[in-house]
Structures are given as structure tokens and as C-alpha cells.
Amino acid sequence: MxxxxxxxxxxxxxxxxxxxxxxxxxxxxxxxxxxxxxxxxxxxxxxxxxxxxxxxxxxxxxxxxxxxxxxxxxxxxxxxxxxxxxxxxxxxxxxxxxxxxxxxxxxxxxxxxxxxxxxxxxxxxxxxxxxxxxxxxTVDSVLEGDSDDVTSSGSVSVSEGKVGKHWCCPWGSTVVDREAPEFRMILEESYLSSSIEEEEDTKENRALWWTCRKKLDDRLCKLLKQICYKKGCYIGKAGCSEENKCSASPNESKGYKKPSELAFQLIQEAVNELEGIDSVNGEPIILVLDFEVQMLPWENIPILRNQEAYRTPSVWSIFATLEENYHQDQVASNTMKPGRLSHALCQEASFLLIDPLDAFYLLNPGGDLGTTQIESEKWFRGQNLEGKAGCAPPAEELAEALKSHNLFIYIGHGSGVNYIPMHQIQSPENCAATLLMGCSSGSLTLNGCYVPHGPALSYLLAGSPVTIGNLWEVTDKDINRFAKAMLYGWQEERSSASQGCAQ
Structure with a gap:
């Protein structure tokens, strides 16, 4: 031996x-x-x-x-x-x-x-x-934020004294905590400063709150830039970091250093070309992320910010979607061909169209988001959409809505699993596209090496063509603005498509 x-x-x-x-x-x-x-x-x-x-x-x-x-x-x-x-x-x-x-x-x-x-x-x-x-x-540690950002008076003053508020990290501990600890700190501080309800609503407190939020946003932007293309970070200079020299001799490292340096040079050249471009013309990018790093907002790193990008849990889920769409197309046209998956992969991708006006909404089922309900319900009724507002319907009614509509819209606290459990989400044979406008509605819970879970995965496993959610806590006013912009955009796109067909 x-x-x-x-x-x-x-x-x-x-x-x-x-x-x-x-x-x-x-x-x-x-x-x-x-x-x-x-x-x-x-x-x-x-x-x-x-x-x-x-x-x-x-x-x-x-x-x-x-x-x-x-x-x-x-x-x-x-x-x-x-x-x-x-x-x-x-x-x-x-x-x-x-x-x-x-x-x-x-x-x-x-x-x-x-x-x-x-x-x-x-x-x-x-x-x-x-x-x-x-x-x-190589993944070199992303340094923590500037001390001025972390210990600024604005950040500390807004969140101090809120002893009752505690942020529960959904992923336990992963490589992100070791290599980019700043990200976890940003999310925790964002949660602690997410509202000013406990503070006296004065002009000074509002100004202080906005100062804190702006600094958190700046820190996150800086972190994403580092992850994207700064030297010594996630996509950083290959080889040994300057702070920690390898003990290997030059002859030992010569065999793999040059190709890695060349790869880094090519990445830097590509990034430099993309930095000044407002939008990139090309096909959508589908991100298949390891669960160790899925909590990061990869879609928002600078080189992808203006690109159409999605994430999917595995490559097999892409194949399953292609096969399902191909199968439905063939059944609809009565021209089912042998080969199925292999034949589907050879065809141009065909995905189901989502009609935003064939939607069911569940709005403020907890009854404590009055302003959100008033603003959103008016628009929903103006579009003659079916749904419930200010109350929680039976889970069976919501499960039926998932099967019978193109789109399911949830606006409330969290992801809505209190009103339709995950095991009932996965029971429908057909599942609508889902728009989950609540805190951490798209976040996955990860406990060590065990299977991650979350409503977003449950909807996808039930057959939903797409699920849109939030990776962390957000304010109700931010949700209102974002949901409005998205729904208005869908409505305009639908109107433009209808006019094009009529012409």
C-alpha cells in the first residue's frame, strides 16, 4: 500500500x-x-x-x-x-x-x-x-466595510435600544460568512433599522433613518462591486493573496500560475468593456447557484444589473421545464413525437405566456397593512382581478386559485405560508406564476448539509413557471412602489403586444 x-x-x-x-x-x-x-x-x-x-x-x-x-x-x-x-x-x-x-x-x-x-x-x-x-x-476574503460606515452615528442611533428585535439568519453559516462577513452585517442592520415605528415620528428621526438606509445601500453597492471585479475578491487575482504568501516555490507554482493569470486578464478585459454599457443585448442568463452562495444578490452585481437574469435550483430543473413546455405544445398541436427530452432540447425554447390580468391576489391577509391595502386594492379592482383583501381565505381556496389562474399575487408579511402551507403549494398539478411581495419571500432556509427549503422552491416543484420574491426584509412602502412598477410594466407590455397582434 x-x-x-x-x-x-x-x-x-x-x-x-x-x-x-x-x-x-x-x-x-x-x-x-x-x-x-x-x-x-x-x-x-x-x-x-x-x-x-x-x-x-x-x-x-x-x-x-x-x-x-x-x-x-x-x-x-x-x-x-x-x-x-x-x-x-x-x-x-x-x-x-x-x-x-x-x-x-x-x-x-x-x-x-x-x-x-x-x-x-x-x-x-x-x-x-x-x-x-x-x-x-480563488476566493480571497472580502474585507469588512469601512469603520466609518459601520460605526457611524446614524447607523447606531436608529437601531440602538430595539432590544425586542432580533434578526434570524436563514442560512446558518456558510462560506459567505467567512469570506464576505460584511453581507451578513448589512442584512442584520437593515432589519434592525427597517422601521421607525418605535421612534417618535419627527423630522429629525426621519432624516436620521434615511441617512442610515442610504449608508446601508452604499455599503451593499460597494460589496457587490468587490464581488464582481475588484482585486482580491470573489472574481479576483488568481494565485496567492498579497497578504498571505504561499510557501510553494516559484518552480512548483509555475505550472498553474500562468493560465490562471491569463484567465484573470481576460475577465478584467471583459469587465472593462461592459462597465460603460447601459444594457447588454443578448439572451437571458440563467444562474444555477450553489446553496452555499444563493443568498447573495448575484442578479444585481454590476455586470448583470442591466441584463435579463434568472436563477434556478439545478440544471435538471431547466431540462424539466423545457420538457414540460415541449410536451404541452405537442399535446396542444396533437403532433407528439418520440424522443421527448432529447428532442425538446434541440428545439427553440418555448415558454408559457403569463397574462397579468388572469391573476388572483391575496392582499394584506393579516389586516395590519392598511395603507398598502388601500393603494393596491384600488388598482386590482380597476383591472377586474379576482382576489381577497384584508382577510385570510381557506387554504383550499388559495390552492384552487393556484391551479385556475395564470398569476398569483401575494402582498403581505413574509411569503404567505401561514395562509397556504408548503405541502399544499406542491399539491396542485398546475401552478400559476407567483409574485410574492413580502419580507424574505424568496429566501431559502439552509441548515447545514440538509436540503434547503422555502416557498420559492415549493412553487417551482409544483410546476410554477416563475416565482418572484425578496431575498431579505423590506419596508411596506418599498414593496408598494416595486409591486406597482412591476404590475404597470406588465400591463403596458401586454397592451403593446395586443396592439401588435391587432395590426
């Missing part, structure tokens, strides 16, 4: 991981870890001779493999729910006791090696019209 790390050949390790990939595909936590490991190995093999699997390996093929295993590692808990009839596993040979012990020894020695890098981020891009792109980047 080998006793040290240098004697372990990479191709042998890959063969074991491939075997584990097949064996553990029904164990999401283990499947995710094996997939990540394989993706990292293949991306390193494609970018450096130091980690090459064989002399005949092709970079393009390894990029395909890295992209495949990376995408397989995302949303593993939900993939089995989107595709329940996973094919059976072939009979494979079991690892011998010696191989198991060897693998354990390898991992133990690997973890004992010193490293200046605290975390890595694996990024891959899939496009039907081009080859996959895969990059493994």
Missing part, C-alpha cells in the same frame, strides 16, 4: 471518483462532493500540464467533463425531485478494503497541506451555441 501523497496517481484517483459518482447518485450530499471534486480535477487538468491526466488528453474534452460534473453538483437535492424516475444503477465492483484505506489516507494528507487560499469558486458557462467555459478561481 502506498503511504504518502506523491505516490497516488491522478488517473487512479479519477477512476475511483468516477465509480463513486455512479454509486452515490441517489445520496445527494455525497454525490455533490464527488461531483465537485471531479470538476476541480478536470478544470486543473485542462489548464495545466502539472495536473494533466494523460499526455493524450484534450483540453476541450476535459472542459466538457469539468462543466458536466460542476453542473451535476448544483441542486443535487432537488434533481431527484424534478426527475423521479432516474435510471437504475449498473452492477459495479466494490472498492477493496485496501483502496478504501488508501483513499482515506490520500484525503487526510491532502487536507494537511498548508494553503494560502481559504476557498475556491468554480464557475462554468453552458451555451447551446458554443463550447463550455470552466474556471476555478
Amino acid at each position: 502506498y503511504s504518502d501523497l506523491p505516490h497516488i496517481h491522478l488517473p487512479k484517483l479519477v477512476s475511483w471518483l468516477m465509480l463513486a459518482f455512479v454509486l452515490c447518485r441517489n445520496v445527494p450530499v455525497l454525490f455533490q462532493k464527488v461531483s465537485r471534486f471531479l470538476a476541480a480535477i478536470f478544470v486543473l487538468s485542462a489548464s495545466s500540464d502539472l495536473f494533466s491526466l494523460s499526455s493524450s488528453s484534450k483540453t476541450l474534452r476535459e472542459n466538457h467533463s469539468a462543466s458536466y460534473f460542476h453542473q451535476a453538483s448544483l441542486g443535487t437535492h432537488l434533481s431527484c425531485q424534478f426527475f423521479t424516475n432516474i435510471s437504475g444503477i449498473s452492477n459495479v465492483q466494490h472498492l477493496t478494503n485496501n483502496e478504501e484505506a488508501l483513499n482515506a489516507t490520500f484525503l487526510q494528507e491532502l487536507l494537511s497541506f498548508p494553503s494560502c487560499v481559504h476557498a475556491w469558486i468554480l464557475v462554468s458557462r453552458l451555451n447551446s451555441k458554443s463550447q463550455p467555459i470552466v474556471m476555478l478561481l
Whole structure:
């Protein structure tokens, strides 16, 4: 038996991981870890001779493999729910006791090696019209905000004294807390300063409150810029950070430093081109985010802010949506063809149209948002929409509304699960698109390695084509303005489309 790390050949390790990939595909936590490991190995093999699997390996093929295993590692808990009839596993040979012990020894020695890098981020891009792109980047800690921002008199004065208010973080602890602790601090301070109801409503207190909110907004904008393209952050300079030099010699690092530096240079050039552009013409971007980083507002980083972007729990959920839409199109036209999923992927994407006037609204069911109800109910009634305001209808009525309408609009506290539980959300065969205008309505609760959960996932699993929600706490006035702008925009787009069809 080998006793040290240098004697372990990479191709042998890959063969074991491939075997584990097949064996553990029904164990999401283990499947995710094996997939990540394989993706990292293949991306390193494609970018450096130091980690090459064989002399005949092709970079393009390894990029395909890295992209495949990376995408397989995302949303593993939900993939089995989107595709329940996973094919059976072939009979494979079991690892011998010696191989198991060897693998354990390898991992133990690997973890004992010193490293200046605290975390890595694996990024891959899939496009039907081009080859996959895969990059493994270092994650250097995003420094906490300026001390002036954190300890400013405005921030402290607004939230101090509110002993009864306590913010419950929905994700426990993840890599974001270690590498970008400022984000968690911003959300907590935003929650503590989200209202001035406990303060005397004076001109001075209002000015102080707005000063605090403006500073929080500035800190968040600064953090998102750092995450996007600042040196030493999430998409930062590859290699060792300037503060923590690696102990590896120049000869040891020479094999992988140059490709990484070149990749960083290409990213910087692309960012520089996009910075001055108001909008980017192109197809929508679908983000498949690891649950460790899904709480960050990736859609709002500078290079995506003016781009049409969505997020989905896994690549398999995209396939499931394409197949469902293709199936419905074929049933409607009575031209069902064999092949189903494979044939659907070859066709131009066709998605269901959402009619904002075929909507059911649930407005202020708790009865304590009087101003919100007055402003929104007037518009809903003007559009002849069906719904309830100021009261909570039975859950069965809401479940029926999800099946019989194009759009379900909730405006109230939270996500509305107090009025329609998540198990009833997932029961309808057809589910409307959902607009959840409440605090943290789009947030997912993450407890360690357990399956994340939240209303947004429940609606998607029930067949909802899209769910719109908030990642954190918001004020009722902000909700009113945002909901109005979105609904008015939908109405104008619908009117324009109708006029175009008439012409």
C-alpha cells in the first residue's frame, strides 16, 4: 500500500471518483462532493500540464467533463425531485478494503497541506451555441466595510435600544460568512433599522433613518462591486493573496500560475468593456447557484444589473421545464413525437405566456397593512382581478386559485405560508406564476448539509413557471412602489403586444 501523497496517481484517483459518482447518485450530499471534486480535477487538468491526466488528453474534452460534473453538483437535492424516475444503477465492483484505506489516507494528507487560499469558486458557462467555459478561481476574503460606515452615528442611533428585535439568519453559516462577513452585517442592520415605528415620528428621526438606509445601500453597492471585479475578491487575482504568501516555490507554482493569470486578464478585459454599457443585448442568463452562495444578490452585481437574469435550483430543473413546455405544445398541436427530452432540447425554447390580468391576489391577509391595502386594492379592482383583501381565505381556496389562474399575487408579511402551507403549494398539478411581495419571500432556509427549503422552491416543484420574491426584509412602502412598477410594466407590455397582434 502506498503511504504518502506523491505516490497516488491522478488517473487512479479519477477512476475511483468516477465509480463513486455512479454509486452515490441517489445520496445527494455525497454525490455533490464527488461531483465537485471531479470538476476541480478536470478544470486543473485542462489548464495545466502539472495536473494533466494523460499526455493524450484534450483540453476541450476535459472542459466538457469539468462543466458536466460542476453542473451535476448544483441542486443535487432537488434533481431527484424534478426527475423521479432516474435510471437504475449498473452492477459495479466494490472498492477493496485496501483502496478504501488508501483513499482515506490520500484525503487526510491532502487536507494537511498548508494553503494560502481559504476557498475556491468554480464557475462554468453552458451555451447551446458554443463550447463550455470552466474556471476555478480563488476566493480571497472580502474585507469588512469601512469603520466609518459601520460605526457611524446614524447607523447606531436608529437601531440602538430595539432590544425586542432580533434578526434570524436563514442560512446558518456558510462560506459567505467567512469570506464576505460584511453581507451578513448589512442584512442584520437593515432589519434592525427597517422601521421607525418605535421612534417618535419627527423630522429629525426621519432624516436620521434615511441617512442610515442610504449608508446601508452604499455599503451593499460597494460589496457587490468587490464581488464582481475588484482585486482580491470573489472574481479576483488568481494565485496567492498579497497578504498571505504561499510557501510553494516559484518552480512548483509555475505550472498553474500562468493560465490562471491569463484567465484573470481576460475577465478584467471583459469587465472593462461592459462597465460603460447601459444594457447588454443578448439572451437571458440563467444562474444555477450553489446553496452555499444563493443568498447573495448575484442578479444585481454590476455586470448583470442591466441584463435579463434568472436563477434556478439545478440544471435538471431547466431540462424539466423545457420538457414540460415541449410536451404541452405537442399535446396542444396533437403532433407528439418520440424522443421527448432529447428532442425538446434541440428545439427553440418555448415558454408559457403569463397574462397579468388572469391573476388572483391575496392582499394584506393579516389586516395590519392598511395603507398598502388601500393603494393596491384600488388598482386590482380597476383591472377586474379576482382576489381577497384584508382577510385570510381557506387554504383550499388559495390552492384552487393556484391551479385556475395564470398569476398569483401575494402582498403581505413574509411569503404567505401561514395562509397556504408548503405541502399544499406542491399539491396542485398546475401552478400559476407567483409574485410574492413580502419580507424574505424568496429566501431559502439552509441548515447545514440538509436540503434547503422555502416557498420559492415549493412553487417551482409544483410546476410554477416563475416565482418572484425578496431575498431579505423590506419596508411596506418599498414593496408598494416595486409591486406597482412591476404590475404597470406588465400591463403596458401586454397592451403593446395586443396592439401588435391587432395590426
